[in-house]
Amino acid sequence: MALVVITALAFDFTNGFHDTANAMATSIATKALRPKTAVALSGALNLVGAFLSVEVALTVTNAVVKIQDKSGAPKAELLADGGSTLLLIILAGLVGGIVWNLLTWLLGLPSSSSHALFGGLVGATLAGLGIAGVNWNGDGSKLDGVVGKVLLPAVISPVIAGAVAALGTWVIFKITTGVAARFTEQGFRWGQIGSASLVSLAHGTNDAQKTMGVITLALIASGHWSDLENIPLWVKVSAAFAIAAGTYLGGWRIIRTLGKGITDINPPQGTAAQSGAAAVILASSHLGFALSTTHVATGSVIGSGLGRPGAKVRWAVAGRMALAWLITLPSAALIGALMFWVGDAVGGTAGALVVFTLLCIASVAMYLRSRTGKVDHENVNDDWDGDSPSTTGTPATTSSVPAVAAN
Template sequence: MDVPLLVAVVVLTALAFDFTNGFHDTANAMATSIATGALRPRVAVAMSSVLNLVGAFLSVEVAKTISGGIVDDLKITPAVVFAGLVGAIVWNLLTWLVGLPSSSSHALFGGLIGATWIASGASAVHFGKVIEKVLIPAVASPVIAGLIAMAATYLTYRLTRTADRKVVSSGFRIGQIVSAGLVSLAHGTNDAQKTMGVITLTLITAGALPSNAGPPVWVIISAGTAIALGTYFGGWRITHTLGKGLTTIDGPQGFAAQTSAAAVILTSSHLGFALSTTHVVSGGILGGGLGRRASNVQWSTAGRMVLAWVLTLPAAAVVGAIASSIASRGTAGVIVVAAVGIIVAAGIYLASRRKPVTPDSVVNDELSLEPLKVAA
């Protein structure tokens, strides 16, 4: 395949991944606000999409980590990046189908690592950087967010136990709207940059940009727009899991969870750590539940989430590796991978229509937890 045409295909695929990242991770910012009634679902996703777009312009440190830190840009081709993106998209869609808030970020890293490893060998993967910038933050960030949220929730209930309930409820409603906005802004600064990094990496491998270059302005705009559009469509399946299926949430818990998550994500974005906003927000929600009453936590749902977290990187890596072994064979290989990816995506979408999850069902809790295990 002609290199410019292949680059265009990879850029479009990267933006498609960014779109799935948006609707997959909408729940990270808005699940608690929707669950407590602080924001109506459609208003919440509209607000989140705008702030995701704004956040995409605040930093490029994470994008530089992706484009110049995870894999050796001198040892891969645009076809390899394309294969990695396919692996990430397939995993994102599968976990969305079953309503599990897994990490879009780790799906992307796994897809890239698997595709690069099979195409150019283990030496083309910077495992030291993977451990430093991906794996350590993956373990530490939800724990930190959870501890902060647990302490904040406990203190909040202690300090407001004698206050007027209506005043407290009104105050935390406003606080939740502000904190949800901060999480959306933080999500844009971290997750939108991952797609910027992938597109920049593709341009570097094609010789259109020098090694270690930052993302051009058009890349920042397109990546920010794609994740904002995906966010607006709303990931109602995962919103239901985080807002209703993990723990019962009221105003103080939601505020504590969102504020702790926003603080961790914004700090990490500044430092260039490409962490998972899903892990951070889930940790914050769990911490909020523990800070109020441990029995509120649905540990079976939490266990399924953790299992998905553990499987995300290797599963996406396997799909990326398979796709890379085919795509690296030339134009025909790229076409085959693209065709199979489209068929799988269409099949997952059709399966999702058998039991749709709507904004109304998220608010009214019409779904039980059991269907979400298999078909939500």
């Protein structure tokens, strides 16, 4: 149980720095905010947002593993062995999510932390309980479970966000034609700060809850919690601080790709993209959809490029992102399944320790690899070097790029 909680909070931390770009990439790219100021603001608002709702957390608790019997109570067979099988499933699933998060961060790909988590959990559940153990479609009376709450939002949300951002960008440029450029640039930089703050708040509301749901599921497995409609307070607090800390760290590689790699962004575009993303994320959080904030943010940035007259979208970069989106869930599922089989083969607490040790080794290896070709707050805004083979784009220089504050 302790290993699961530690690993869940570690996933929450990686979720934070993996997804900082969703809120702040465009504000950093247009220099509306200094890089370090942007991640600090985003971290603080993620912390606040985590306490605004529990709908997504309850989705995570109930939507992946079939934990309820016909009466609505936790299944007795899942708790018969002290919950050790279910705990190992959760641990293996979290490892799948973390490893995929770190790999895509290393490559500078803004893939979905949410789908990495759900993929890991689905794979571990398939390995541990078989296909019948996965809650594919809830009770069958409505679109629920993995299909309704995860897969459908994954397809629909980036399209909606892109359309909203494209329309918003087009309208903005239409109504500001003839207005002095210095007034529109300055005004929209303030607009970017406001809309980026809203995305950060929305991200905390949606993504921090996923870790809350996972820890609550583990508490149910170990017999420490039985309420399927509420989340313990200490779980909310710990998950909120973990994602805020990760966000403050700043996932500079992904910020660079999203802010500089897809299209050249100016403040009106950034405002439209962030406003569209925030609207979609907040609406989905209210409905309990555990969507990918990364998909939404990326769809919004692409939409802002399409909506701006004369703007260029780098489709080669967008294509690499789309490929990462497609393989995220099955790849994390494969890792989760392998980790369950390893832990189950060793057995008991020793098996869980082996899985945790493998996670630590993989994490350290990817961190050390990231020190080559370092991207940080000093070179995150350097010019994108075309569609180079490097996913993160080769920084034009290694010098610091001056960032101007909004005022």
